[in-house]
Amino acid sequence: MSSERIRRIGLENVVMADTEITRIDGAAGRLIYRGYDIEDLADNASYEEVAYLLMFGALPDEAELAEFTADLASRRGLPGPLVATIEELADQAAPMTMLRLGLLYLSALDDREDVDDRDLHVDRGMDILAKVPTILAYFDRFRNGREPVEPREDLGHAANFLYMLNGEEPDEATADCLDTCLILPADHGINASTFTARVVTSTQSDIYSAIVGAISAIKGPLHGGASGNVLRMFEEIESPETAGDYIEDMIDRGERVPGFGHRVYETVDPRAVILRGISERLASNADDPAIYEIAHIIEVHMRNEVGIDTNLDYYSAVAYHYLGIPDDLFPLMFCQARVAGWVAQALEQYEDNRLIRPRAEYVGEEDLAYADRN
C-alpha cells in the first residue's frame, strides 16, 4: 500500500474540529489540557479538578471544586435494577460489554426527552462520570462471588474506586498514584474513540449514545485494548534475563509489541514518562518487582534496537498491576479516566455543531448490467 494511501485511509493529519480542550505537540512530546501541561496537572491537580477543567474550560476555584466534588460523589450509587442486572451477567459478560450495557441501562431509566440542551448534557455527563467506576467495581466483585461495596461520598474519585473494588480504604499514596493514572488519559485529542463520540454527537444524538460509541471504539487492541496484552506479555516472559530474546522473536515474526508506538508522538509520549515514575515507585514497595524490571528492559531494547517508544498503555499496565487491578480491567480503567474527555468533547461538539459526514472515493466496478450477470 502506498504511504499516501495509508495516511488517507487512516485520516492522518485531517483536522475535523476547532477545539479549546487539548493540544498535542507530537514532535515535542507535549500534551496540554486547556493551556496546562500534563506534567503540571499530574503533579498538582486531582482527577476531579482535571475533569472540571476539561468539561467547563478552566480550573475550579475552591468553592467550585467543593461543589463539583460533592455533586459527583452524590451520584455514585446505582439504581437497584442495574445492580441486579450486573449481578446476573457478571459471570458471563466481558467487562467492556458490561460497561456499555450499564450505560445503556442508565439511559433506559432516564425518561427525559433527548433535546439539545447544555444543562441536560452536563447533567447526564456528570452521572456517567460518577457511575462508571461503580459499574466496574460492582461487576468485578460480583464475578468474584463477593458482595458489592457501596460507594462512599467522603472519598475522592480514585480512592473511592479502590475502596469499592477491594473493600478497603487505600492509603493516601496509593490513591494518589491511581489519581495520576486517571489524569493522564483523561483526554487525548481526536483519537478514534473521541472521534466516534463527536460523530455520534454531531447527529444531535444523546450523550449516553456518544459515550457508548466511544467505548465501542476504545475496545479494540489498536486503541485501548492493548494494556491487558502488555501485562500478559510480561507474564509470559517470566524473568528479566529472557526479555530481550522474547522481544526479538516477536519482531522477527512481524508482530507488534503491545504498548509501543503511537500515531501522533514522534518522540516519547509524556504520559509514558510520568507513568514510568509511578510504576517504579509502586514496584519498589511490592513483593514482585520483576514485572517493572522486565518492563524497563523491554523499553530500553525497543528504543535502542527497534527505535519505537512506549505509549500510555505500557506503563499503565505496570502501574495497574501493582495497584491490584485485574488485567482484563485495564482497558476499563482507560475508559473510566477518558469519560471526562469524552464528555468535554461531546459538549464542545454540541456547542459548535455541524453533522460530520466525510466521503469515500469509489474505486469499484462501473457500468455493470443486471442482465449480464453470470
Ligand SMILES: CC(C)(COP(=O)(O)OP(=O)(O)OC[C@H]1O[C@@H](n2cnc3c(N)ncnc32)[C@H](O)[C@@H]1OP(=O)(O)O)[C@@H](O)C(=O)NCCC(=O)NCCS
Ligand atoms: C498504536 C499503533 C496502532 C499506531 O499505529 P500507526 O500509527 O498506524 O503506525 P504504523 O502501523 O504505521 O507503524 C509504523 C511502523 O512502526 C512499526 N510499529 C508500530 N508499532 C509497533 C509495535 N508496537 N511493535 C512493533 N513495531 C511497531 C510498524 O510495524 C511500522 O513499521 P513498517 O513501516 O516497517 O511497516 C501501533 O503502534 C500499534 O499497533 N501498537 C501496538 C498496540 C498498542 O500499543 N496500542 C495502544 C495505542 S495507545
